[in-house]
Amino acid sequence: MEQIAVTHVSKDFPDASGKPFRALRDISFVWTKGENISLMGESGSGKSTIARLLIGLERPTQGKILIDGEDTGKWTYNQWRRHRTKIQAVFQDATGSLNRQFSVARNLEEALRNLTKLASQERKARILELMDLTATSRKLLDTPARNLSGGEQRRVALLRALAVRPDYLILDELTSGLDLISQKAIREVLEAYHREYRCSYLLITHDMKFAYSLSQRIYELEHGQIIRIGQSNIDINSKERT
Numbered sequence: 001m002e003q004i005a006v007t008h009v010s011k012d013f014p015d016a017s018g019k020p021f022r023a024l025r026d027i028s029f030v031w032t033k034g035e036n037i038s039l040m041g042e043s044g045s046g047k048s049t050i051a052r053l054l055i056g057l058e059r060p061t062q063g064k065i066l067i068d069g070e071d072t073g074k075w076t077y078n079q080w081r082r083h084r085t086k087i088q089a090v091f092q093d094a095t096g097s098l099n100r101q102f103s104v105a106r107n108l109e110e111a112l113r114n115l116t117k118l119a120s121q122e123r124k125a126r127i128l129e130l131m132d133l134t135a136t137s138r139k140l141l142d143t144p145a146r147n148l149s150g151g152e153q154r155r156v157a158l159l160r161a162l163a164v165r166p167d168y169l170i171l172d173e174l175t176s177g178l179d180l181i182s183q184k185a186i187r188e189v190l191e192a193y194h195r196e197y198r199c200s201y202l203l204i205t206h207d208m209k210f211a212y213s214l215s216q217r218i219y220e221l222e223h224g225q226i227i228r229i230g231q232s233n234i235d236i237n238s239k240e241r242t
C-alpha cells in the first residue's frame with residue numbers, strides 16, 4: 001500500500017528538570033500517495049515534531065510509523081538515507097538546506113549527486129526540466145545562494161527537494177513570513193509539480209487559506225493531540241495551468 005501510516009504515536013522529550021514531557025499523544029493518521037494533507041495548530045502543539053518523526057530525525061516513544069508498509073521503527077541511518085528519494089522535508093529556515101557559497105545550480109546538483117544515481121548530464125537535464133516546469137527563470141541558476149532574497153531561498157530549497165522527485169514532501173511553514181507575491185509563486189510551484197508528478201504534500205502552516213487551497217484534509221493539533229479533522233473538496237489537478 002502506497003501510504004504513510006502513523007498509528008498511535010506518542011513522543012516524549014525531557015523537560016527542563018529532565019522529566020518526560022509528552023509532546024505528542026496518541027497520534028494516528030494515514031497520508032496516502034497522491035493526496036495532500038495539512039497540519040495546523042498553535043505554536044508548540046507538535047506539528048514540527050510530527051515532521052521530524054516522519055523523516056526519521058526523531059523516533060516515536062510509542063506507536064509506529066509505516067512508510068509504504070515498512071515499519072520505520074527499526075530502520076538504521078543508512079536505511080533512512082536510502083528512503084530520502086521517497087520522503088523529503090523543507091523546513092522554514094531554508095538557508096539551512098542551502099550552501100550559501102554555491103550557486104543555485106550547484107546546490108540543486110549536490111542534492112541529486114548525494115541522493116540519486118543520475119549521471120552528470122542527467123542531473124543537468126533534470127534541473128533544467130524542473131526550472132521550466134515550475135516557471136523558474138534559468139537565470140537564477142548562476143546566482144550564488146547568498147544573494148537570493150528570502151522568497152527565492154524558499155523557492156530554491158523547495159526546488160532542491162523536488163529535484164529528487166520524492167513521493168512524499170513535508171513543507172514546514174514554507175510560506176510564512178513571505179509577502180503575498182512570493183507566497184503565490186511558491187503555491188504555483190507546488191501546483192505545477194503536483195500536476196506533473198503527483199507528489200504528495202504535507203503542509204505545516206498557520207495559513208488556513210493556503211492549507212485549504214492545496215490539501216484534501218486538514219488535521220488540527222492542540223497540546224500534542226489531533227482535535228479536529230477538516231475536509232476540503234479541492235482537486236488541485238483539475239486547475240488550469242497558469
Ligand SMILES: Nc1ncnc2c1ncn2[C@@H]1O[C@H](COP(=O)(O)OP(=O)(O)OP(=O)(O)O)[C@@H](O)[C@H]1O
Nearest residue numbers: 013014015023041042043044045046047048049050
Ligand atoms: N528536542 C526537544 N526537546 C525538548 N522539547 C522539545 C523538543 N522538540 C520539541 N519540543 C517540545 O515539544 C512541543 C512541540 O514542539 P513542536 O516544535 O513540534 O511544535 P510546533 O507545533 O511545530 O510549534 P511551532 O508552530 O512554534 O513550530 C513543544 O512544547 C516543544 O517545546
